[in-house]
Amino acid sequence: MSVKQGELLPKCRGSAQAAREKRRWIPRVAALLTLAIGLLDMASAVTPGWRSRLDDLRALLPMAVSRQASAFTVVVGMLLVLLSAGLRRRKRRAWRATVVLLAVSVVLHVLKGLDYEEATGSAALLAALVVTRGEFRAKGDPTTRWRAIGVGSFLAVVSIVVGLVLLRLRHDRIVGPHPLSAQLEQVVLGMVGIQGPLTFASARFADLVFRILLTMGVLTIVSTGYLALRPPEPRPMLTEEDVARVRALLARRGADDSLGYFVLRSDKSVVWSPSGKACVAYRVVSGVMLASGDPLGDREAWPGALTEFLREAADHAWVPAVIGCSEAGGLAWTRVGLSVLEIGDEAILDTAAFSLEGRSMRNVRQAVARVERAGYTAVVQRVSELTPQDLALLRNQVARWRGSETERGFSMALGRIGDPADGNCVVVTAYSAGAPPPDREAPGTAAPQDAALPPEEAKPDETAEPRPRAVLHFVPWGRDGLSLDVMTRDRTADNGVNEFLIVQAVRQAQQLGVRRISLNFAVFRSAIERGERLGAGPMIRWWRGLLIFLSRWFQIDSLYRFNAKFSPTWSPRYVCYPNTVDLPRIALAMLEAEAFLVWPRWREHLPLPRRHRGRRCEG
Incomplete structure (x- = not known):
């Protein structure tokens, strides 16, 4: 579009x-x-x-x-x-x-x-x-x-x-x-x-x-x-007053956009409409004033917030741009002079209509059954239900699984997990019983006999203490939805554990008062899908081939395949930009903001906000 x-x-x-x-x-x-x-x-x-x-x-x-x-x-x-x-x-x-x-x-x-x-x-x-x-x-x-x-x-x-x-x-x-x-x-x-x-x-x-x-x-x-x-002039970040006002907006009317809660990411700034009823979250990256998602707040106040955003960009000669807005947000941005391009689709599940029955859900059904036979269980909890000790353990566990991997995310990531201030967030944790991980075994210790069996045939040790193997972290989406923030797991966990956790979250949706769940974002999903169809033209087939090639370094095709397993409803997402000549610069800024382009390690010691590992990280 x-x-x-x-x-x-x-x-x-x-x-x-x-x-x-x-x-x-x-x-x-x-x-x-x-x-x-x-x-x-x-x-x-x-x-x-x-x-x-x-x-x-x-x-x-x-x-x-x-x-x-x-x-x-x-x-x-x-x-x-x-x-x-x-x-x-x-x-x-x-x-x-x-x-x-x-x-x-x-x-x-x-x-x-x-x-x-x-x-x-x-x-x-x-x-x-x-x-x-x-x-x-x-x-x-x-x-x-x-x-x-x-x-x-x-x-x-x-x-x-x-x-x-x-x-x-x-x-x-x-x-x-x-x-x-x-x-x-x-x-x-x-x-x-x-x-x-x-x-x-x-x-x-x-x-x-x-x-x-x-x-x-x-x-x-x-x-x-x-x-x-000389006195430093650091870039503005969310102040305590901004955080309080944003949380008040979220509490008053929730968020129409599944990315609304990510406005609270700590390395973002906000500009407010004159009425204070709407705001736009952004971050300046390499001279690009990059907003994320739709404006937050009352829609009648959106034009004022967008005008303030463009004024701020013009005052500093920054290039204004938006990543990941919905169709409603895209229409609002066109009214203040920006152009719009579709960049991908967001996978959304209707929890009431979701079912594992049918041939289209065969892969998910088999993955969930295999993980359940391996002795996995899942616990679904609000962050407010966890003790401080549980929250500390959760943060340490996620950090250990992440290891030295680059922390990614900007538009669709909160950048933190287990913060008591995010009490409405939901954590879904997978546990398995069995022997301790290989790195905890003493040198020379023989592996148990069951270790040689495939995961679906291995016999879990019922007497061992369950240990966490994977975590999903969701942020609130309005009053009746959840939006996926972090998906991470132990590398030694059984294949299919992510599918298992998503299904468990859907099964507990009624108890949580949730009727919609936003999953991964699939970049250029429609191009990949159209390129597979019978009769696809040479240009769309060439474009699909390029995307498949780029998937060697970026999770483009793999995320699309993972999302498609759940037969979701696809909701398009857009990029907004002022002029076509600005697109290359905006694309580089987006890659840097999402941490797909990472500066050398010494840059981590600079007094700049660290990149945070984002949602949609495991497929």
Whole structure:
């Protein structure tokens, strides 16, 4: 399904918004030109100038001024390269700093060698930025002190590269052998004001090298220190007031959307409608303001919440996007100007109509019977019914089963389990009697005779204490539904234990007052299903083949097959986006938010919210 953006564009956005969309190229071109001017500044400072111009300049100013101007020009170029990214995102702070640096660049080009060509380029870009200043209105992003490490590392690397290039271009001014290691030592020491191992034939060139390296070193140290010492501005998360207001909304009318309870995930933020009767949950990932699910609250208040969401995105130049909204949510987003694409389907069970009878349920019926014969039992409980000791044991058990696996989830995961505040959540635990796990047996101990038998023929030890083997965790869905959050199990548990737990949850639905259960989300389910049909066209067959190929790394086909066993009702889910050109960036942000794209391990130590293992994790 695709809804054209222009068809439902509301009048409230008006011609000003349309004109702004047409001028999106201006920040991009400005950023590209700023990057080019920055690189040109650095190149012009380390390359020889015109001798005739230098003679004219020497008659007016001491050469020390020219050499220091060259050093400052390198610094200005480095800063312009850094600021180009902020200009592309329409940041007001970046615009102000760029305007000042371009003005300084014009003066420096004149002082360092009467370089009128470079000065004209900087002046022209300066004039263009002043004329288009209205395009750069975005607020700065919240930051942490860890940004100092990134900026400092970048400046240090660029300084070293520039220093090596300078020595390479003027290698004829170096006396004696000068291997790369000696040049690198000269650059690093020069950045902190220490004379290096190289000897230069010209005192003027030696002074130029010293000034450039020392100036770049001072810039690196001062910039890193400033960013490290300034007060951090962390991204906002759910405050206690937000949590209380969200829980009040859930208590007053429940949630029409099965993902409504996941608004309480701790690494999300919320924006509220002016009336306070609706909110949108989101997280900023790589410059994308990514909302999840439908807005929470009264539908008549949705437009106000959506408008506030888009305003916040525009204020910071974030790309607004939505992942996993329902059809009702998708229609609401189209009315504020976003386009919609179907991304998959959610499997929903009607507990009253569910039955294991019939050929279509044969696989589930056999799996459940096999697990029951193996001696498994299930316990269905609300979290509020568990003792603190039981909750601690539950959390530890799930963490042990998860091991070193990546914690996934954003749009369809709560990110925690066994929290007393989530008393209405439901835990379904599978227990089995038998010998302790293999890793608890003493070395050299012979395995029991029954261990050689298949699971359906093994004889459970009735005298052994039952031990947990698998857990399902559900969050409330309105007043009469449950939405699957976590599905995890012991790797040594019998196959079919997940099917067994789902069936047990359905069997206990009446006692829990539940008539609908939301299971896994199947990505591009309709494409896989249509590609299997007789007479499917070549494009849909190619698309299905690509999805099957990607299933080697992502649970696409396996989750669809697992869901389809239960003959569920399929409810489509959508992605909302502002422009087609933004889709690749939004797709990467979605993969990062759901932890399918994971940063290196060192990133886990940064003061950022940890990725949480999500629902739909086992198939």
